[in-house]
Amino acid sequence: APDIKVVGTATNGAAALIEIPKVNPDVVCTDLYMKGMDGLELIQQLMARFPKPILVISVAVGAGNEQNVFQLLQAGAIDILPKPTTGLLDDYNQREILDKIRILAGVKVFTRPLRSVNKTVPSNHLPLTENVKSNGSDIKIITIGASTGGPQAVLKILQVLPKDFPLPILCTQHISAGFLEGLVSWMNQECQLSVKVAHQGEELQPGMVYYAPDRFNLEIDRRFRVVLSSADKSEYHCPSVNVMFRSVALHYGSSSLGVLLTGMGEDGARGLQGIYAAGGITIVQDEASCAVFGMPKAAIDLGVAQYVLPIETIGNHILKVTGPR
Known part of the structure; x- marks a missing residue:
């Protein structure tokens, strides 16, 4: 897509954490499972130090993996897409990813202090x-x-x-x-x-x-x-x-x-x-x-x-x- 440019890549979360502040992307796309620092830890670290709109594309967020999905959302991911198990199967998958990247490029994000993702229900009712x-x-x-x-x-x-x-x-x-x-x-x-x-x-x-x-x-x-x-x-x-x-x-x-x-x-x-x-x-x-x-x-x-x-x-x-x- 001519309007979308890849400004950097990294093979795992730790490398991405070093690379992202250097290239200052509009959107970060990540998998969940990576060697060393995984996608969840990357999102937590990134949102605490250098917040960016984050799209997770992973096979680990389909049916049966709901807990992963909402831990990622809670950590600060804005959107999540299940990755086809065998590459990008058709134009639809590619279009959906590009559309989501375009939307996320205009999203505002906020710093989130590092904390445990499994938060208990607050008791501050009026x-x-x-x-x-x-x-x-x-x-x-x-x-x-x-x-x-x-x-x-x-x-x-x-x-x-x-x-x-x-x-x-x-x-x-x-x-x-x-x-x-x-x-x-x-x-x-x-x-x-x-x-x-x-x-x-x-x-x-x-x-x-x-x-x-x-x-x-x-x-x-x-x-x-x-x-x-x-x-x-x-x-x-x-x-x-x-x-x-x-x-x-x-x-x-x-x-x-x-x-x-x-x-x-x-x-x-x-x-x-x-x-x-x-x-x-x-x-x-x-x-x-x-x-x-x-x-x-x-x-x-x-x-x-x-x-x-x-x-x-x-x-x-x-x-x-x-x-x-």
Whole structure:
């Protein structure tokens, strides 16, 4: 690709750590398994000393290796792609890698102090969580959309919410096919809520987090049951954040709260407009804490973001507006 230039290569993590500050790349691509320092340690060291957008391409991140995937995300990798076991099999693989590199070249990253990757759930819940069960708020559902950088951002919100949070939460995350089950099991380990992939027809329960499955839009019907729909021709993405937000706006109206997080493109902005127009609450992640500001910026440009907040405060804000009055 004429717009992408390889400025350096290294055979293992230790060599990469020396090379990267010299050549100052826009994006770092790494495998997980390498002799000596592996990809996980390289990411931890790099994010502490010389943070860069990192794409992991590895055979060790496919099905059955979910733990690897989320240790890498937690360490600071922005995106992960399973590597075909026998070279680049077709144009699609190459295109996907090049597209991800182009996206990551515009991503903002932050220094992460070195620490153990297996972090326990923080216990810094607000005092008001004691009373959240007596829900005096009009809000009846939370719905969250995210893309690049989203798994880490969503987790920061969920970790603030207590086990007895009184509302259902719907999530649509743009993620490479095959990673969703791993994402869900990682979320379950790292927060107090129950997280699952949504199933057709199930009734929404309080304190449950429902993720749109691969290649299906997550909607609800008038009886507040899950409806999984196939690709909407008017939407580029499936699952689509717009489709989810519109469905929630239609059935919950002013009782809905929509959150649009970090991500490339504009998915979610028009759907958030539906929640805003219905009298619901709309929150978008601020530019400073986004890996990619595209989706939140599109909502702000439409004039439908009531609150523009750093990711660290969104969970607490949700508690504030859904708690007793």
